[in-house]
Amino acid sequence: QVQLVESGGGLVKPGGSLRLSCAASGFTFSDHYMSWIRRAPGKGLEWVSYISRSGTPRYYADSVKGRYTISRDNAKSSLFLQMDSLRAEDTAVYYCARLAPDNSSPSFDYWGQGTVVTVSS
């Protein structure tokens, strides 16, 4: 069965950095676009970034562009999110999600359990 397991969350000071990881299993990782989505406390879901099967192209929400970098290692079935220059408003649960295949407007068909990122001094 499809499994996505995030790790790397934690407490970090404003201006700091954090690297999230997502370990995938139960499917052919290199066949799928992958994404990060977050939910801040008291807010709704916000798409953060997604990456193509090969690693390029990559897309970012305006709120994180220039500060976050998404990457993947297909050999290790892993997805990453490098988060730099973190701000208080980046505090959220971060989810790794798989994009459904073969669709020009795909859904996010599987989600991980999430990892908590707290940015506070």
Next chain:
Amino acid sequence: SYIVTQPPSVSVAPGQTAKVTCGGNSIGTRSVHWYQQKPGQSPVLVVYDDRDRPSGIPERFSGSNSGNTATLTVSRVEAGDEADYYCQVWDSSTDHPVFGGGTKLTVL
């Protein structure tokens, strides 16, 4: 950028039918996906491509999309359906996915 709008809340009695709407300019020309998120849990895809259900999702969940409104319908609502529901589309001008603000479904 493309914007989709959801009502903040919908309330329904057990056994009745709940309708959660997602509004957007000519949204009927786009594919709409719906997610359910219960407190403390990850989101789950309940309807994709306007009206299709992933395996394991009860038939009580259905979707429609026409004109400027897409609708998620939950029939014979149960207490366990209480959750936040989000619609999602793609903004073709940016190649970015867009989520609605979410609707909290309360079972009275």
